[in-house]
Amino acid sequence: MTAVLSGFDLAHRLQPKLPDAVVDATPEWVEVKPNRLLEVCTFLRDDPELDFRFLSSLTGVDWLDHFEVVYHLLSISRNQATTLKTRCDDHDNPEAPSVVAVWRGAHLQEREAFDLLGIRFQGHPDLRRIFLWEGFPGHPLRKDWLNFPGGQMAGLERYPGEPGGKLEGRG
Amino acid sequence: MAMKTEPFVVNIGPQHPSTHGVFRMRLTLDGERIIDADMVIGYLHRSMEKLAEERSYTQNIPFTDRTDYVAAMTGNLAYVLAVEKLCGIEPPERAQWLRVIMSELQRFASHLMAVGVFANDCGTWQTPVMHMFREREKILDLFEMACGARLTTNYMRIGGVSRDVPPEFMPAAHKVIEELPKRMDEYENLLLENEIIIARSRGIGVLTPEVAIDCSLSGPMLRGSGVAWDIRKADPYCVYDKLEFDICVGTDGDAYDRFLVRLAEMRQSIHIVEQCLEMMPEGPVHSQITTATAQPGGAPSAPLAIRVPAGEAYGRIESPRGELGYYIVSDGGPAPYRFHIRSPSYINLTPLRDLAIGTTVADAIVILGSIDIIVGEIDR
Numbered sequence: 001m002t003a004v005l006s007g008f009d010l011a012h013r014l015q016p017k018l019p020d021a022v023v024d025a026t027p028e029w030v031e032v033k034p035n036r037l038l039e040v041c042t043f044l045r046d047d048p049e050l051d052f053r054f055l056s057s058l059t060g061v062d063w064l065d066h067f068e069v070v071y072h073l074l075s076i077s078r079n080q081a082t083t084l085k086t087r088c089d090d091h092d093n094p095e096a097p098s099v100v101a102v103w104r105g106a107h108l109q110e111r112e113a114f115d116l117l118g119i120r121f122q123g124h125p126d127l128r129r130i131f132l133w134e135g136f137p138g139h140p141l142r143k144d145w146l147n148f149p150g151g152q153m154a155g156l157e158r159y160p161g162e163p164g165g166k167l168e169g170r171g
Numbered sequence: 172m173a174m175k176t177e178p179f180v181v182n183i184g185p186q187h188p189s190t191h192g193v194f195r196m197r198l199t200l201d202g203e204r205i206i207d208a209d210m211v212i213g214y215l216h217r218s219m220e221k222l223a224e225e226r227s228y229t230q231n232i233p234f235t236d237r238t239d240y241v242a243a244m245t246g247n248l249a250y251v252l253a254v255e256k257l258c259g260i261e262p263p264e265r266a267q268w269l270r271v272i273m274s275e276l277q278r279f280a281s282h283l284m285a286v287g288v289f290a291n292d293c294g295t296w297q298t299p300v301m302h303m304f305r306e307r308e309k310i311l312d313l314f315e316m317a318c319g320a321r322l323t324t325n326y327m328r329i330g331g332v333s334r335d336v337p338p339e340f341m342p343a344a345h346k347v348i349e350e351l352p353k354r355m356d357e358y359e360n361l362l363l364e365n366e367i368i369i370a371r372s373r374g375i376g377v378l379t380p381e382v383a384i385d386c387s388l389s390g391p392m393l394r395g396s397g398v399a400w401d402i403r404k405a406d407p408y409c410v411y412d413k414l415e416f417d418i419c420v421g422t423d424g425d426a427y428d429r430f431l432v433r434l435a436e437m438r439q440s441i442h443i444v445e446q447c448l449e450m451m452p453e454g455p456v457h458s459q460i461t462t463a464t465a466q467p468g469g470a471p472s473a474p475l476a477i478r479v480p481a482g483e484a485y486g487r488i489e490s491p492r493g494e495l496g497y498y499i500v501s502d503g504g505p506a507p508y509r510f511h512i513r514s515p516s517y518i519n520l521t522p523l524r525d526l527a528i529g530t531t532v533a534d535a536i537v538i539l540g541s542i543d544i545i546v547g548e549i550d551r
Binding site for chain 1: 212213216218220221382384385386387388398400402405406407482483485487494496498500508509511513517518520521522550
Protein backbone atom coordinates (compact mmCIF):
# COMPACT_ATOMS: atom_id res chain seq x y z
CA MET A 1 0.00 0.00 0.00
CA THR A 2 1.11 3.54 -0.67
CA ALA A 3 2.08 4.98 2.69
CA VAL A 4 0.49 8.34 3.39
CA LEU A 5 2.91 10.75 4.95
CA SER A 6 0.76 12.79 7.31
CA GLY A 7 0.89 16.56 7.39
CA PHE A 8 2.37 16.46 10.90
CA ASP A 9 5.19 14.17 9.77
CA LEU A 10 5.91 16.34 6.80
CA ALA A 11 5.91 19.51 8.88
CA HIS A 12 8.28 17.79 11.26
CA ARG A 13 10.65 16.95 8.39
CA LEU A 14 10.48 20.49 7.04
CA GLN A 15 11.09 22.16 10.38
CA PRO A 16 14.89 21.75 10.67
CA LYS A 17 15.62 22.63 7.04
CA LEU A 18 13.08 25.34 6.44
CA PRO A 19 11.83 26.75 9.72
CA ASP A 20 8.99 29.27 9.44
CA ALA A 21 7.88 27.87 6.03
CA VAL A 22 5.02 25.83 7.45
CA VAL A 23 1.81 27.70 8.21
CA ASP A 24 -0.48 24.89 9.24
CA ALA A 25 -0.49 21.11 9.40
CA THR A 26 -3.30 18.59 9.75
CA PRO A 27 -3.21 14.78 9.48
CA GLU A 28 -4.03 15.12 5.79
CA TRP A 29 -1.99 18.01 4.50
CA VAL A 30 0.54 20.68 5.25
CA GLU A 31 0.18 24.31 4.26
CA VAL A 32 3.26 26.35 3.44
CA LYS A 33 3.86 30.05 2.80
CA PRO A 34 3.70 30.92 -0.90
CA ASN A 35 7.02 32.75 -0.82
CA ARG A 36 8.76 29.62 0.52
CA LEU A 37 6.91 27.20 -1.76
CA LEU A 38 9.73 26.70 -4.26
CA GLU A 39 12.27 25.92 -1.56
CA VAL A 40 9.86 23.48 0.07
CA CYS A 41 9.10 21.74 -3.23
CA THR A 42 12.76 21.48 -4.17
CA PHE A 43 13.52 20.01 -0.76
CA LEU A 44 10.66 17.51 -1.00
CA ARG A 45 11.87 16.40 -4.42
CA ASP A 46 15.56 16.16 -3.63
CA ASP A 47 15.62 14.85 -0.08
CA PRO A 48 16.53 11.15 -0.39
CA GLU A 49 14.21 10.12 2.42
CA LEU A 50 11.21 11.91 0.94
CA ASP A 51 11.97 11.68 -2.79
CA PHE A 52 8.70 13.19 -4.03
CA ARG A 53 9.71 13.23 -7.68
CA PHE A 54 6.24 12.69 -9.06
CA LEU A 55 3.66 15.47 -8.99
CA SER A 56 0.39 13.56 -9.18
CA SER A 57 -2.02 16.41 -9.30
CA LEU A 58 -2.05 20.17 -9.03
CA THR A 59 -5.26 22.09 -8.71
CA GLY A 60 -6.86 25.09 -7.08
CA VAL A 61 -9.88 25.54 -4.83
CA ASP A 62 -11.91 28.73 -4.53
CA TRP A 63 -12.76 29.38 -0.87
CA LEU A 64 -14.72 32.58 -1.61
CA ASP A 65 -12.29 34.85 0.24
CA HIS A 66 -9.05 33.20 -0.86
CA PHE A 67 -7.70 30.53 -3.19
CA GLU A 68 -5.85 27.42 -2.26
CA VAL A 69 -3.45 25.56 -4.54
CA VAL A 70 -3.27 21.84 -3.75
CA TYR A 71 -0.36 19.59 -4.72
CA HIS A 72 -0.65 15.82 -4.47
CA LEU A 73 2.84 14.38 -4.41
CA LEU A 74 4.04 10.86 -4.88
CA SER A 75 7.33 9.12 -4.32
CA ILE A 76 7.66 6.17 -6.68
CA SER A 77 10.82 4.79 -5.11
CA ARG A 78 9.45 4.91 -1.56
CA ASN A 79 5.80 4.34 -2.43
CA GLN A 80 4.52 7.19 -0.32
CA ALA A 81 2.17 10.07 -0.94
CA THR A 82 1.51 13.40 0.66
CA THR A 83 -0.50 16.57 0.12
CA LEU A 84 0.87 20.09 0.10
CA LYS A 85 -1.13 23.30 0.02
CA THR A 86 -0.48 26.96 -0.35
CA ARG A 87 -2.75 29.93 -0.06
CA CYS A 88 -3.37 32.91 -2.35
CA ASP A 89 -4.84 35.63 -0.18
CA ASP A 90 -5.87 38.12 -2.83
CA HIS A 91 -9.13 36.71 -4.15
CA ASP A 92 -9.43 39.17 -7.03
CA ASN A 93 -5.95 38.60 -8.33
CA PRO A 94 -4.62 35.30 -6.95
CA GLU A 95 -0.95 34.59 -7.48
CA ALA A 96 1.24 31.65 -6.60
CA PRO A 97 4.77 30.68 -7.57
CA SER A 98 5.02 28.24 -10.45
CA VAL A 99 6.57 24.85 -9.69
CA VAL A 100 7.33 23.99 -13.32
CA ALA A 101 11.02 24.37 -12.53
CA VAL A 102 10.68 21.63 -9.90
CA TRP A 103 8.26 19.29 -11.69
CA ARG A 104 7.70 19.64 -15.40
CA GLY A 105 4.43 17.79 -14.90
CA ALA A 106 3.04 21.03 -13.47
CA HIS A 107 3.21 22.74 -16.86
CA LEU A 108 -0.20 21.82 -18.25
CA GLN A 109 -1.84 21.60 -14.85
CA GLU A 110 -0.90 25.18 -13.98
CA ARG A 111 -2.17 26.34 -17.34
CA GLU A 112 -5.46 24.60 -16.56
CA ALA A 113 -5.72 26.22 -13.12
CA PHE A 114 -4.94 29.59 -14.68
CA ASP A 115 -7.56 29.13 -17.36
CA LEU A 116 -10.39 27.92 -15.16
CA LEU A 117 -9.64 29.60 -11.82
CA GLY A 118 -7.52 32.57 -12.81
CA ILE A 119 -4.59 31.78 -10.53
CA ARG A 120 -1.46 33.43 -11.97
CA PHE A 121 1.56 31.23 -11.55
CA GLN A 122 4.63 33.45 -11.33
CA GLY A 123 7.52 32.12 -13.37
CA HIS A 124 5.50 29.77 -15.57
CA PRO A 125 7.21 29.61 -18.97
CA ASP A 126 4.05 29.75 -21.06
CA LEU A 127 1.02 30.80 -19.02
CA ARG A 128 -1.83 30.95 -21.52
CA ARG A 129 -5.41 29.79 -21.52
CA ILE A 130 -5.71 26.19 -22.58
CA PHE A 131 -9.34 25.00 -22.77
CA LEU A 132 -11.06 28.32 -23.36
CA TRP A 133 -10.22 30.82 -26.04
CA GLU A 134 -8.30 34.03 -25.43
CA GLY A 135 -10.80 36.70 -24.54
CA PHE A 136 -13.22 34.39 -22.74
CA PRO A 137 -14.92 36.44 -20.03
CA GLY A 138 -13.72 35.42 -16.59
CA HIS A 139 -12.65 32.12 -15.10
CA PRO A 140 -15.59 29.72 -14.90
CA LEU A 141 -14.55 27.56 -11.97
CA ARG A 142 -14.62 30.54 -9.66
CA LYS A 143 -17.60 30.44 -7.36
CA ASP A 144 -18.64 33.99 -8.27
CA TRP A 145 -18.56 33.44 -12.04
CA LEU A 146 -21.82 34.44 -13.73
CA ASN A 147 -23.94 34.92 -10.64
CA PHE A 148 -27.61 35.57 -11.07
CA PRO A 149 -28.86 39.10 -10.43
CA GLY A 150 -29.42 39.97 -6.81
CA GLY A 151 -26.40 38.02 -5.57
CA GLN A 152 -28.03 34.63 -6.07
CA MET A 153 -25.72 31.86 -7.08
CA ALA A 154 -26.38 28.63 -8.92
CA GLY A 155 -26.24 25.35 -7.05
CA LEU A 156 -28.16 22.97 -4.86
CA GLU A 157 -30.19 23.74 -1.77
CA ARG A 158 -28.71 22.72 1.55
CA TYR A 159 -30.33 19.74 3.25
CA PRO A 160 -33.73 20.58 4.74
CA GLY A 161 -33.62 21.70 8.34
CA GLU A 162 -29.96 22.63 8.21
CA PRO A 163 -28.74 26.15 8.89
CA GLY A 164 -27.88 28.23 5.86
CA GLY A 165 -30.24 28.92 3.01
CA LYS A 166 -29.43 28.20 -0.57
CA LEU A 167 -25.76 28.75 -1.07
CA GLU A 168 -24.90 30.58 2.03
CA GLY A 169 -21.20 30.14 2.22
CA ARG A 170 -20.93 28.18 -1.00
CA GLY A 171 -21.02 28.82 -4.66
CA MET B 172 23.31 30.70 -53.99
CA ALA B 173 21.62 30.40 -50.63
CA MET B 174 17.93 29.75 -50.91
CA LYS B 175 15.59 31.96 -48.92
CA THR B 176 13.34 29.81 -46.74
CA GLU B 177 10.84 30.55 -44.08
CA PRO B 178 9.05 28.42 -41.47
CA PHE B 179 5.79 26.92 -42.54
CA VAL B 180 2.84 26.28 -40.21
CA VAL B 181 0.75 23.14 -40.60
CA ASN B 182 -2.44 22.56 -38.68
CA ILE B 183 -3.21 18.94 -38.01
CA GLY B 184 -6.78 18.77 -36.88
CA PRO B 185 -9.05 19.66 -35.20
CA GLN B 186 -10.82 17.23 -37.52
CA HIS B 187 -8.25 14.71 -38.63
CA PRO B 188 -8.35 10.92 -38.42
CA SER B 189 -4.98 10.69 -36.71
CA THR B 190 -5.74 13.08 -33.85
CA HIS B 191 -8.24 10.65 -32.30
CA GLY B 192 -10.89 13.27 -31.74
CA VAL B 193 -11.16 17.04 -31.95
CA PHE B 194 -7.55 17.78 -31.11
CA ARG B 195 -5.39 20.21 -33.03
CA MET B 196 -1.63 20.17 -33.36
CA ARG B 197 -0.08 23.31 -34.74
CA LEU B 198 3.29 22.35 -36.17
CA THR B 199 5.86 24.83 -37.41
CA LEU B 200 8.08 23.26 -40.04
CA ASP B 201 11.44 24.07 -41.47
CA GLY B 202 11.47 21.94 -44.58
CA GLU B 203 10.42 18.51 -43.33
CA ARG B 204 11.54 19.04 -39.74
CA ILE B 205 9.29 20.26 -36.95
CA ILE B 206 10.81 23.26 -35.19
CA ASP B 207 7.89 24.08 -32.93
CA ALA B 208 4.73 22.31 -31.86
CA ASP B 209 1.77 23.60 -29.98
CA MET B 210 -1.48 21.91 -29.13
CA VAL B 211 -4.83 23.63 -29.29
CA ILE B 212 -7.43 21.87 -27.20
CA GLY B 213 -10.74 22.60 -25.58
CA TYR B 214 -13.07 21.75 -28.45
CA LEU B 215 -14.73 19.17 -26.21
CA HIS B 216 -14.59 21.20 -23.01
CA ARG B 217 -17.90 20.72 -21.20
CA SER B 218 -16.75 22.15 -17.87
CA MET B 219 -17.65 19.01 -15.97
CA GLU B 220 -15.90 20.25 -12.87
CA LYS B 221 -18.27 23.21 -12.69
CA LEU B 222 -21.35 21.17 -13.58
CA ALA B 223 -20.47 18.66 -10.85
CA GLU B 224 -20.59 21.40 -8.22
CA GLU B 225 -24.31 21.73 -8.87
CA ARG B 226 -25.25 18.07 -8.83
CA SER B 227 -25.48 15.56 -6.02
CA TYR B 228 -22.79 12.95 -5.53
CA THR B 229 -24.87 10.26 -7.20
CA GLN B 230 -25.85 12.48 -10.09
CA ASN B 231 -22.19 13.02 -10.85
CA ILE B 232 -21.50 9.37 -11.65
CA PRO B 233 -22.73 9.63 -15.28
CA PHE B 234 -20.26 12.48 -15.88
CA THR B 235 -17.42 10.13 -15.12
CA ASP B 236 -18.51 7.93 -18.05
CA ARG B 237 -18.21 10.86 -20.35
CA THR B 238 -14.71 11.95 -19.49
CA ASP B 239 -12.87 8.92 -20.80
CA TYR B 240 -15.60 7.52 -23.00
CA VAL B 241 -13.46 4.61 -24.16
CA ALA B 242 -13.01 3.43 -20.57
CA ALA B 243 -16.17 4.43 -18.75
CA MET B 244 -15.97 1.69 -16.11
CA THR B 245 -12.62 2.85 -14.77
CA GLY B 246 -13.86 6.43 -14.75
CA ASN B 247 -16.83 5.38 -12.63
CA LEU B 248 -14.58 3.43 -10.32
CA ALA B 249 -12.10 6.25 -9.67
CA TYR B 250 -14.90 8.62 -8.71
CA VAL B 251 -16.81 6.27 -6.42
CA LEU B 252 -13.57 5.21 -4.72
CA ALA B 253 -12.77 8.86 -3.94
CA VAL B 254 -16.24 9.45 -2.48
CA GLU B 255 -16.09 6.19 -0.51
CA LYS B 256 -12.72 7.25 0.86
CA LEU B 257 -14.25 10.52 2.00
CA CYS B 258 -17.28 8.83 3.62
CA GLY B 259 -15.49 5.73 4.92
CA ILE B 260 -17.80 3.33 3.08
CA GLU B 261 -16.66 -0.23 2.52
CA PRO B 262 -18.48 -1.93 -0.38
CA PRO B 263 -19.39 -5.62 0.00
CA GLU B 264 -17.07 -8.36 -1.23
CA ARG B 265 -18.94 -9.31 -4.39
CA ALA B 266 -19.17 -5.68 -5.54
CA GLN B 267 -15.38 -5.38 -5.23
CA TRP B 268 -14.86 -8.41 -7.45
CA LEU B 269 -17.40 -7.17 -9.98
CA ARG B 270 -15.60 -3.84 -10.07
CA VAL B 271 -12.31 -5.56 -10.87
CA ILE B 272 -13.90 -7.74 -13.58
CA MET B 273 -15.46 -4.72 -15.23
CA SER B 274 -12.29 -2.61 -14.94
CA GLU B 275 -10.12 -5.28 -16.49
CA LEU B 276 -12.56 -6.03 -19.30
CA GLN B 277 -12.62 -2.29 -19.86
CA ARG B 278 -8.84 -2.10 -19.86
CA PHE B 279 -8.74 -4.86 -22.46
CA ALA B 280 -11.32 -3.11 -24.64
CA SER B 281 -9.58 0.24 -24.26
CA HIS B 282 -6.15 -1.18 -25.11
CA LEU B 283 -7.67 -2.91 -28.14
CA MET B 284 -8.67 0.48 -29.37
CA ALA B 285 -5.33 2.06 -28.44
CA VAL B 286 -3.26 -0.62 -30.12
CA GLY B 287 -5.50 -0.86 -33.16
CA VAL B 288 -5.57 2.85 -33.78
CA PHE B 289 -1.84 3.10 -33.15
CA ALA B 290 -1.32 0.46 -35.83
CA ASN B 291 -3.51 2.62 -38.07
CA ASP B 292 -1.34 5.65 -37.36
CA CYS B 293 1.75 3.66 -38.25
CA GLY B 294 0.29 2.68 -41.59
CA THR B 295 -1.03 -0.84 -41.12
CA TRP B 296 -4.22 0.58 -42.38
CA GLN B 297 -7.53 -0.63 -40.92
CA THR B 298 -7.04 -4.40 -40.90
CA PRO B 299 -5.74 -4.74 -37.29
CA VAL B 300 -8.21 -2.23 -35.92
CA MET B 301 -11.14 -4.01 -37.56
CA HIS B 302 -10.02 -7.32 -36.03
CA MET B 303 -9.74 -5.65 -32.65
CA PHE B 304 -13.14 -4.05 -32.83
CA ARG B 305 -14.55 -7.55 -33.25
CA GLU B 306 -13.32 -8.47 -29.76
CA ARG B 307 -14.19 -5.09 -28.28
CA GLU B 308 -17.73 -5.70 -29.46
CA LYS B 309 -17.94 -8.88 -27.36
CA ILE B 310 -16.77 -7.07 -24.26
CA LEU B 311 -19.28 -4.30 -24.86
CA ASP B 312 -21.96 -6.98 -25.12
CA LEU B 313 -20.96 -8.17 -21.66
CA PHE B 314 -21.29 -4.61 -20.36
CA GLU B 315 -24.70 -4.35 -21.95
CA MET B 316 -25.71 -7.51 -20.13
CA ALA B 317 -24.50 -6.13 -16.80
CA CYS B 318 -25.77 -2.57 -16.95
CA GLY B 319 -27.77 -2.02 -20.12
CA ALA B 320 -25.27 0.30 -21.76
CA ARG B 321 -22.30 -0.37 -23.94
CA LEU B 322 -20.32 2.83 -23.82
CA THR B 323 -21.54 5.11 -21.04
CA THR B 324 -21.96 2.38 -18.50
CA ASN B 325 -22.83 4.27 -15.29
CA TYR B 326 -22.38 0.97 -13.46
CA MET B 327 -20.52 1.72 -10.24
CA ARG B 328 -22.33 3.25 -7.30
CA ILE B 329 -21.14 4.78 -4.08
CA GLY B 330 -21.06 1.71 -1.85
CA GLY B 331 -21.19 -0.98 -4.54
CA VAL B 332 -22.41 -1.43 -8.08
CA SER B 333 -25.80 -0.55 -9.54
CA ARG B 334 -27.00 -4.16 -9.83
CA ASP B 335 -25.74 -7.69 -9.77
CA VAL B 336 -24.89 -9.31 -13.08
CA PRO B 337 -27.67 -11.45 -14.59
CA PRO B 338 -27.33 -15.27 -14.49
CA GLU B 339 -26.38 -15.46 -18.15
CA PHE B 340 -23.41 -13.14 -17.61
CA MET B 341 -21.06 -15.72 -16.08
CA PRO B 342 -21.25 -18.31 -18.89
CA ALA B 343 -20.97 -15.53 -21.46
CA ALA B 344 -17.94 -14.05 -19.70
CA HIS B 345 -16.27 -17.47 -19.49
CA LYS B 346 -16.83 -17.94 -23.19
CA VAL B 347 -15.29 -14.56 -24.06
CA ILE B 348 -12.34 -15.08 -21.75
CA GLU B 349 -11.60 -18.52 -23.21
CA GLU B 350 -11.54 -17.05 -26.66
CA LEU B 351 -9.43 -13.97 -25.98
CA PRO B 352 -6.01 -15.67 -25.55
CA LYS B 353 -6.37 -17.19 -29.03
CA ARG B 354 -7.14 -13.77 -30.41
CA MET B 355 -4.14 -12.36 -28.57
CA ASP B 356 -1.96 -14.95 -30.33
CA GLU B 357 -3.37 -13.72 -33.61
CA TYR B 358 -2.65 -10.09 -32.80
CA GLU B 359 0.86 -10.84 -31.70
CA ASN B 360 1.51 -12.82 -34.87
CA LEU B 361 0.13 -10.01 -36.92
CA LEU B 362 1.66 -7.03 -35.16
CA LEU B 363 4.70 -7.83 -33.03
CA GLU B 364 7.09 -8.40 -35.91
CA ASN B 365 5.14 -6.22 -38.28
CA GLU B 366 7.57 -4.50 -40.62
CA ILE B 367 5.50 -1.34 -40.89
CA ILE B 368 5.04 -0.85 -37.16
CA ILE B 369 8.70 -1.50 -36.37
CA ALA B 370 9.93 0.80 -39.13
CA ARG B 371 7.65 3.59 -38.06
CA SER B 372 7.79 3.41 -34.26
CA ARG B 373 11.18 2.06 -33.13
CA GLY B 374 13.35 4.80 -31.72
CA ILE B 375 10.61 7.41 -32.14
CA GLY B 376 9.46 9.55 -29.20
CA VAL B 377 12.02 8.25 -26.71
CA LEU B 378 11.38 9.11 -23.06
CA THR B 379 13.92 8.30 -20.38
CA PRO B 380 12.60 7.17 -16.99
CA GLU B 381 13.76 10.45 -15.41
CA VAL B 382 11.90 12.57 -17.92
CA ALA B 383 8.81 10.37 -17.66
CA ILE B 384 8.67 10.82 -13.88
CA ASP B 385 9.48 14.52 -14.08
CA CYS B 386 6.64 15.06 -16.57
CA SER B 387 4.16 13.21 -14.31
CA LEU B 388 3.49 10.62 -16.99
CA SER B 389 1.58 7.56 -15.92
CA GLY B 390 0.23 4.29 -17.20
CA PRO B 391 1.79 2.69 -20.29
CA MET B 392 3.67 5.93 -20.97
CA LEU B 393 5.57 5.58 -17.70
CA ARG B 394 5.96 1.81 -17.85
CA GLY B 395 7.10 1.96 -21.47
CA SER B 396 10.09 3.93 -20.17
CA GLY B 397 10.94 1.12 -17.78
CA VAL B 398 9.47 2.43 -14.52
CA ALA B 399 7.65 -0.47 -12.87
CA TRP B 400 4.87 1.62 -11.34
CA ASP B 401 1.31 0.35 -11.37
CA ILE B 402 -1.20 1.63 -8.83
CA ARG B 403 -2.92 -1.76 -8.88
CA LYS B 404 0.27 -3.17 -7.30
CA ALA B 405 1.60 -0.14 -5.44
CA ASP B 406 -1.65 0.87 -3.77
CA PRO B 407 -4.09 -2.00 -4.38
CA TYR B 408 -7.74 -0.97 -4.40
CA CYS B 409 -10.74 -3.31 -4.55
CA VAL B 410 -9.31 -6.84 -4.51
CA TYR B 411 -6.17 -6.42 -6.61
CA ASP B 412 -4.06 -7.57 -3.66
CA LYS B 413 -5.65 -11.02 -3.93
CA LEU B 414 -4.89 -11.37 -7.60
CA GLU B 415 -1.83 -12.51 -9.42
CA PHE B 416 -0.55 -10.44 -12.31
CA ASP B 417 2.64 -8.82 -13.54
CA ILE B 418 3.59 -5.23 -14.21
CA CYS B 419 4.59 -4.91 -17.87
CA VAL B 420 7.49 -2.58 -18.57
CA GLY B 421 9.39 -1.51 -21.63
CA THR B 422 13.12 -0.98 -21.97
CA ASP B 423 13.74 1.74 -24.54
CA GLY B 424 10.90 4.17 -23.81
CA ASP B 425 10.02 4.65 -27.47
CA ALA B 426 6.65 4.49 -29.20
CA TYR B 427 7.16 0.82 -29.98
CA ASP B 428 7.70 -0.02 -26.29
CA ARG B 429 4.54 1.74 -25.27
CA PHE B 430 2.72 -0.32 -27.87
CA LEU B 431 4.34 -3.50 -26.51
CA VAL B 432 3.39 -2.61 -22.94
CA ARG B 433 -0.25 -2.26 -23.96
CA LEU B 434 -0.23 -5.59 -25.76
CA ALA B 435 1.35 -7.29 -22.74
CA GLU B 436 -1.12 -5.68 -20.35
CA MET B 437 -3.99 -7.10 -22.35
CA ARG B 438 -2.72 -10.61 -21.55
CA GLN B 439 -2.51 -9.68 -17.88
CA SER B 440 -6.07 -8.37 -17.95
CA ILE B 441 -7.33 -11.68 -19.33
CA HIS B 442 -5.44 -13.46 -16.58
CA ILE B 443 -6.98 -11.21 -13.91
CA VAL B 444 -10.53 -11.72 -15.20
CA GLU B 445 -9.99 -15.49 -15.30
CA GLN B 446 -9.03 -15.45 -11.63
CA CYS B 447 -11.95 -13.19 -10.72
CA LEU B 448 -14.49 -15.44 -12.43
CA GLU B 449 -13.15 -18.37 -10.38
CA MET B 450 -12.89 -16.61 -7.05
CA MET B 451 -15.85 -14.22 -6.98
CA PRO B 452 -18.14 -14.99 -4.01
CA GLU B 453 -21.92 -14.74 -3.90
CA GLY B 454 -23.56 -12.06 -1.81
CA PRO B 455 -24.97 -8.55 -1.88
CA VAL B 456 -23.56 -6.02 -4.31
CA HIS B 457 -24.41 -2.93 -2.33
CA SER B 458 -23.81 -1.97 1.25
CA GLN B 459 -26.43 -0.29 3.38
CA ILE B 460 -25.34 3.31 3.71
CA THR B 461 -26.38 4.90 6.97
CA THR B 462 -25.84 8.41 5.65
CA ALA B 463 -27.93 7.91 2.53
CA THR B 464 -30.63 10.54 2.44
CA ALA B 465 -32.71 8.55 -0.02
CA GLN B 466 -32.26 4.83 -0.47
CA PRO B 467 -35.00 2.56 -1.76
CA GLY B 468 -36.17 0.10 0.88
CA GLY B 469 -35.74 -3.69 1.01
CA ALA B 470 -32.33 -5.12 0.18
CA PRO B 471 -29.37 -2.71 0.19
CA SER B 472 -29.36 -0.85 -3.09
CA ALA B 473 -27.83 2.19 -4.68
CA PRO B 474 -28.66 5.39 -2.79
CA LEU B 475 -30.28 8.21 -4.68
CA ALA B 476 -28.51 10.78 -2.56
CA ILE B 477 -25.86 10.56 0.06
CA ARG B 478 -24.63 12.77 2.86
CA VAL B 479 -20.90 13.30 2.65
CA PRO B 480 -19.02 14.73 5.62
CA ALA B 481 -17.00 17.90 5.20
CA GLY B 482 -13.46 17.17 4.18
CA GLU B 483 -11.46 16.21 1.14
CA ALA B 484 -10.19 13.06 -0.50
CA TYR B 485 -7.99 12.20 -3.44
CA GLY B 486 -8.73 8.78 -4.91
CA ARG B 487 -6.47 7.35 -7.58
CA ILE B 488 -6.69 4.25 -9.73
CA GLU B 489 -4.80 2.79 -12.64
CA SER B 490 -7.01 3.51 -15.61
CA PRO B 491 -6.01 2.17 -19.05
CA ARG B 492 -4.28 5.48 -19.69
CA GLY B 493 -2.62 5.93 -16.34
CA GLU B 494 -3.26 7.49 -12.98
CA LEU B 495 -6.86 8.66 -12.95
CA GLY B 496 -7.47 10.69 -9.82
CA TYR B 497 -10.52 12.40 -8.42
CA TYR B 498 -10.01 15.17 -5.90
CA ILE B 499 -13.27 15.79 -4.06
CA VAL B 500 -13.72 18.60 -1.57
CA SER B 501 -16.93 18.54 0.45
CA ASP B 502 -18.38 21.23 2.68
CA GLY B 503 -21.03 18.88 4.03
CA GLY B 504 -23.59 19.99 1.45
CA PRO B 505 -25.44 17.80 -1.02
CA ALA B 506 -23.04 18.56 -3.91
CA PRO B 507 -19.24 18.52 -4.02
CA TYR B 508 -17.68 21.88 -3.23
CA ARG B 509 -14.83 21.14 -5.62
CA PHE B 510 -14.61 18.27 -8.05
CA HIS B 511 -11.30 17.93 -9.85
CA ILE B 512 -10.34 15.23 -12.32
CA ARG B 513 -6.65 14.44 -12.65
CA SER B 514 -6.86 13.07 -16.13
CA PRO B 515 -3.99 10.95 -17.43
CA SER B 516 -4.62 11.73 -21.12
CA TYR B 517 -4.14 15.42 -20.44
CA ILE B 518 -1.02 15.18 -18.32
CA ASN B 519 0.56 12.59 -20.62
CA LEU B 520 0.62 15.31 -23.28
CA THR B 521 3.15 17.33 -21.25
CA PRO B 522 6.23 16.17 -23.23
CA LEU B 523 4.50 16.29 -26.63
CA ARG B 524 6.25 19.49 -27.74
CA ASP B 525 9.71 18.22 -26.83
CA LEU B 526 9.07 14.87 -28.45
CA ALA B 527 7.79 16.41 -31.66
CA ILE B 528 10.56 18.97 -32.18
CA GLY B 529 13.19 17.67 -34.56
CA THR B 530 11.01 14.94 -36.02
CA THR B 531 8.91 14.91 -39.16
CA VAL B 532 5.15 15.27 -39.39
CA ALA B 533 4.79 11.56 -40.01
CA ASP B 534 6.70 10.81 -36.79
CA ALA B 535 4.63 13.30 -34.81
CA ILE B 536 1.53 11.34 -35.77
CA VAL B 537 3.11 8.14 -34.45
CA ILE B 538 4.17 9.90 -31.23
CA LEU B 539 0.67 11.22 -30.67
CA GLY B 540 -0.76 7.77 -31.38
CA SER B 541 1.56 6.18 -28.85
CA ILE B 542 0.37 8.57 -26.12
CA ASP B 543 -3.15 7.20 -26.56
CA ILE B 544 -5.20 10.29 -25.86
CA ILE B 545 -8.93 10.43 -25.37
CA VAL B 546 -10.08 13.95 -26.08
CA GLY B 547 -13.10 13.72 -23.80
CA GLU B 548 -10.73 13.17 -20.93
CA ILE B 549 -8.29 15.90 -21.97
CA ASP B 550 -10.93 18.59 -22.24
CA ARG B 551 -13.45 17.32 -19.68
